[in-house]
Amino acid sequence: MTAAPLSGLRAVVTGGASGIGLAVARMLDAHGVAVAVLDRNADAVPGTLTALGSDVGDDASVREAVGAAAAALGGIDILVNNAGIGAAGTVEDNPDDEWHGVLDVNVLGVVRTTRAALPHLRRSEHAAVVNVCSIAATAGLPRRALYSASKGAVLSLTLAMAADHVREGIRVNCVNPGTVDTPWVGRLLDAADDPAAERAALSARQPTGRLVTAEEVAAAVVYLASPAAGSVTGTALAVDGGMAGLRLRPAGT
Structure with a gap:
C-alpha cells in the first residue's frame, strides 16, 4: 500500500501516547495523515502529532477533545478507538x-468517542472507524474473564x-x-x-513463537483505515501470529 490513498486524510487516535496507539499514530503520520492523539497523558505524545488531553471514561472530556481535534485538523476521516485497560x-x-x-473504559469508551466523532465522519468521503479489539474476544484465555468480556x-x-453506518x-x-x-x-x-519464563510462555502460545509487535498491529489498522480497504467493513482482522486459527502439532512431531 502506498501513501497516496491516505495522504491528506485526518485521523483521531485514542490512547495514542504509547504502545499500539502510538505506533498507529506514527504510521498514519508517515502516510501523510494529519493525526490528533487523545490521551490522558498528552504530554507524552511526540511533537509532530496534535496532542489533546482526554479521558475516554468521561463523556464531556471526550466531546470536548473530539471537537478540538476536528477544529485543529479541519475535520475527521478516520477514528481509531485504541484506548483501553486490562484486568487479570x-x-x-x-x-x-x-x-x-x-x-466503562473498554466498551463505553468506544461508544463515547464514536458518538462524538460521527457528525464529522458523516461529512467525510473516506470515513472509517477501526476498533482495537483482542484475541481475547475469540479465544478462551486463562485468568482474563473481565478483559475477555x-x-x-x-x-x-x-x-x-x-x-x-454502512x-x-x-x-x-x-x-x-x-x-x-x-x-x-x-x-x-x-x-x-x-518474568523470563512468563515471556517465554506468552511467546510459545503464538504459533509464530514470538510476541506481536505494535508496528504489525498498526499496519493492520492503517490498512483498514485506508480507502484501499473501501469494500472492507464489519470485519475482524486477526494479528495474532496464527493463535486464533492454527492448531500445530508439538515441535518435532
Whole structure:
C-alpha cells in the first residue's frame, strides 16, 4: 500500500501516547495523515502529532477533545478507538467496581468517542472507524474473564456499528491482536514471579513463537483505515501470529 490513498486524510487516535496507539499514530503520520492523539497523558505524545488531553471514561472530556481535534485538523476521516485497560483474574477475582471500570473504559469508551466523532465522519468521503479489539474476544484465555468480556463486547459492537453506518458511507472494522510487545505487557511481565519464563510462555502460545509487535498491529489498522480497504467493513482482522486459527502439532512431531 502506498501513501497516496491516505495522504491528506485526518485521523483521531485514542490512547495514542504509547504502545499500539502510538505506533498507529506514527504510521498514519508517515502516510501523510494529519493525526490528533487523545490521551490522558498528552504530554507524552511526540511533537509532530496534535496532542489533546482526554479521558475516554468521561463523556464531556471526550466531546470536548473530539471537537478540538476536528477544529485543529479541519475535520475527521478516520477514528481509531485504541484506548483501553486490562484486568487479570477469573470471575471470582474481580470485584464489581473493577468490572464497571473496565467495561466503562473498554466498551463505553468506544461508544463515547464514536458518538462524538460521527457528525464529522458523516461529512467525510473516506470515513472509517477501526476498533482495537483482542484475541481475547475469540479465544478462551486463562485468568482474563473481565478483559475477555470487555473485548467480546467490542467485537459485537464493531459488527453492530458497521451495520448501522454502512449506508452513511462509514466503514467500521476491528483488529484482534494477540499478545503484543508493548510497555503495558512489559509491566505485566515485570510483576510476574519469573518474568523470563512468563515471556517465554506468552511467546510459545503464538504459533509464530514470538510476541506481536505494535508496528504489525498498526499496519493492520492503517490498512483498514485506508480507502484501499473501501469494500472492507464489519470485519475482524486477526494479528495474532496464527493463535486464533492454527492448531500445530508439538515441535518435532
